Amino acid sequence: PGARAEFSWADGMTRAAVFEDVDAPRYLSFRWLPFARDENGETVPRPQARVEITLSPTDEGVEILVVERRMDGALAGATA
Structure with missing residues (x-):
């Protein structure tokens, strides 16, 4: 918990996250920071x-369940 990560996409977009909980090997949660950077670093x-x-x-x-929730409570993504 507290460690940071950066995710990169093929279009040059990057987004940082902070890990919140880890219960290896069963559970992991992280929080997206409220911004991304485009291919120009903007x-x-x-x-x-x-x-x-x-x-x-x-x-x-193994069943993998991924849930993404916006911090304002709205569902940001689908569950799988």
């Missing part, structure tokens, strides 16, 4: 959101 506002990743063993392998 700041682009983005909603702050929390991402939770849960791994659960199944008979066939």
Whole structure:
């Protein structure tokens, strides 16, 4: 918890995050910072959101559940 990460996309966009909880090897959560950087390094506002990743063993392998929620409570992404 507290460690930072930076994610990069093929279009040059980058976004930083802060890890909040880790319960290896079952659970990980991080918070997106409220901005991204475009291919020129310019700041682009983005909603702050929390991402939770849960791994659960199944008979066939591992079920992966990813939930992203905006910090204002709106659902920012889909669950899978």
